[in-house]
Amino acid sequence: MKISAAALNRLQKTVGKQNVLTDEVSLSLYAYDCSLSRTRPDAVIQLLRTEWIAPVLHILYQCNIPFVARASATNHAGSCAALNGGVILNMAPLNRLLQINTQEGFALAEPGVITGDLQQQLTPLGFFYAPDPASERVCTLGGNLAQNASGARCMKYGGTIDHVLEAEVVLPNGTPISFSRAKGGPDWIGLLAGSEGTLGIITRLKVKILPAAKHIKTFLVTFPSLEDSVQTVSDLAARGIIPRCVEAMDQITTRAVEEFSHAGYPLDAQSLLILELDGKPKQIEQDALQLETICRQNNAQKFIPAKTEAERQKLWFGRRAAYAAMARLAPNVMVADGTVPRSELPRALKKVRAILDENHIFASLLFHAGDGNFHPQIVFDERHKLDALRVTRTVKEILQACVDCGGTISGEHGVGVEKRAVMAYQYDKPTLDLFARIKRAADPKNLANPLKLIPLKYAEKARAPQPLLENIKPLAQQILTHWETHIPCVPVGANTRLRTTAHNTLSTRDLNQILEIDKTNYTATVQAGVTLDALAAALQAEQVFCVLPAGNGTLGGAFCSGCMPGFYPHVLGLEALLPNGSYVRYGGKLMKNAAGYHLSRLFAGSQGTLGIVTQLTFRIFAQSIPVAANYPFRSAPGNSFWQAIKTQLDPEDLFPAVQGVLDD
């Protein structure tokens, strides 16, 4: 599409003529990111001030011009390509670090601040920002949140989603809105994480900073098989040892990396782990002893601790050089990204190797073993169209294999346009419908980064829905009746928090099965009506722990009421009934999932306004951990975003209404 002269004129008046680029060269240079996608926009706007964003978006909304936010454009999924033309908003100039508050543990930054710059500023202060994407020297905080980026430290510290405290966002219609986790209600920041700029533009971020570990110990361990190395990671989790990083590579990768970096990696091992512990010296010492024992029990061939900082850096140099080692071999390196439950990692990796061999493709295979997240790095030359097609097809096959192993098509790189089609392989139609509705709620004109994330014409291609469990069917039928008869209802669990006296309640008490306690992946899958007392007893019987305290209330209530926000980061998967009776499934035993909107964060604290959560999958631990704080129930203040989603899902307010929607 072309931008009208009038619209261009208005934009130029708002940001200055010199900040609206329409020349052929600039448009060509804002057409790409690190993926294979390339589409020229119609204009590029240099955003020098955050205050410009709202008026610019307002003009774009009025003139129906699509827009895409772009900062460093380092993503691998084509999230920054302006597929519908329109405007690229260059966020890179918004790179001011506004405040570092070590007393309260936060940093306030504009979205274009480089993640590595923040780390550099924090280091002399004895603090650090936990998410560490491999591209941290060039990627931005805003981009990290939009893609929900994470890195090697994710197993212990989590991804970007868990480290943003507040975010200021401008919605696609130009309305500024401020999200804070302290306000209650759904975890909007969680929903924003991984939304790839399809819901709005992030204008300011308040991120959590943590005191830096003073003592770190790094180990290199080799194994005769992939299974042994993965089993080692599971055993570590079982003993309650959560390493700061667990990085791994297979033999082919080790050889390629060693040839380039000379980091001293043994070449005879099938699998290699780099493990890093941090904490107090005594604790590290104890953990290191246990670590060695566990590694030896799992047939470790070599156990090499880094004795000096130089040795430690050398070990990491090899791992960091993995990309460079491949980048020298051919013009293009496609870094694919998939995540499977940790226990499935050996099977998934074998499948991936087989797919690569079948397609005659040379690739290295790196993986964050702690998270089940792996990255095949495929080298090719995009100038040879057939090669490029073969690689694209192979990546698709790999991602499908990943889904077949119970995994997701993206652990940390996002979906963008390159994995858009495979989303239909991972999710069923009701879940994709929900994604589409969330998008429509925030962006009714489909202007914010259009044609991303949600597959086109997915109705026929979507994964077939799995049958409902028997005890969910009556509840589903009841909801459908309410939807058809337009009679409002109030979802409740044990009614311990809401304490409603209404008669038209829909109770989840019948959803009382503990479906699985998985001691390999350390996850539990439990229905929402299970009481916290029953859950605690079941976990105790298995000698595992979770962050939920014992109590009379139900699991669903603890999650949806907003009383235990500390539980949200532990939830990995969710199933829910929507007001129209459709059943959505999201996540599972996955430590990471960057495919689609984070539905678990949307329903967290939603207080029954958006649907009924029927089942949750969450982390459990081998050793007791501090329980999440349990706050008294209070109605969360609404906002226009919540109201818009509510209108999409429940236009007739059959479920409880959103409170105080003007509190933006």
Place this chain on the structure above:
Amino acid sequence: MTDFFAQLDSQHTQKHLPSLQTPLGERSVYDSVAFCNRCGSCQQVCPTYLLTAEETFSPRGRNQAIRLLIEGKLNLSRNRPLLKAMADSCLLCGRCTEACAGKIPTAEHILELRRTLQTKTLPPLLHKLLSWRNRRPKRFALCIRLGWMIRRLGVIRLLRTLGITQLNALSWIHHADDILPAPAAGLFKNPFWSTKTHAPEKPTFIYLPSLEAEFLMPDLGAAVLKQAAQKQHVLVWKNFSSGLFEYIYGDLRQSRRLLYRLIRRHQQTAGGKLPLLTDSIDVYLFLQKAPQLFSRWPKKKQQAQLFVQNLRFVTDILPKTPLRRIQSGRIRLDKSALFSCEGKPFETAEKILKTQFRKNFVECSYKNADTPAFGYSFVQRHLAHSIMMQNVQNIARTQTGTVFTLSGLSALELNFYLKRFYPTAKADHLVRLHG
């Protein structure tokens, strides 16, 4: 795709490099440009991107633009002004190559683009003056000496007062007057200027002084000579152009001719076995590229390869262990150079300084700006000023007392800014480490 230059110019085989010697082997310009995976690792080390935050002025953007030009997806004549701005704004510093996993030589791509655009980037008068160095070396030397004399007499100051140097065509005189040291009383008696040639009977070393060491900072030339003469019989090749100026700002054919003249002269002196020393990192790195200029002529290429083996930089003649204890504040190394900021000379320089100053040596961050090298400030005054100010800020932030550079020009530029904005620090060429 390889016909791109042919479409522009019938003499493309002469005016352009047929292939580039990259750290990962010989590649055509198109192949080399196509190695950019658009990962963006280079963005945050590029001084112009850090200033503008515009893709157009980033290494990735420049490489992609060249690729699109070659692929015919971007029109050259329609976009000439912006392409020229992209090409001229590049510092050719090679920081992007250092950050790049594929070691893409972006600076070389930019030079190819400049050759394609066929525009002169230096002010015409300055360009003319500098091109005399190879065509009429005696006249060039005379002009420089006259320039010094005129300056000593206060004529330049008068021109500045009258505002004549504010004129666009003469603004380079203003800048040159800014950065050059005050002409000392004994300038013309400097041993490096007064002696006709240093030509020992049996030389063991050849010294090829850079333009600045010979004409702008003769005491630098004298310092190198003094350092080298401690153990060697040094033959000095005065006022002899290496072809670097033509390589960067002029015609590649001329650069090739001058370089080959140098190679031949070296061959003819003691059988081409004498080490050839230079004091400028820019000249050293350019001479290292000699085989690349002759890739079409196998015999000449072979000669160039032999020539390169005999190249030496001042770090090779400096003592590796401290001669004496030097009392100093904090010091750092300014790695500004053309084409690259990694490799042996940089490592050796860093090692020497670390051994000498230990804890007082300030490690630089990968984002720290360096001094724009080899005449950049005469081409891009505003950008160069901003980059220099960032450099000074970094020096002030780390409370550095002395900054050692690897070329005289960088020391001159940096000293000017330090004197104005952070006078407690000073810059000097590394060769004067021991005074």
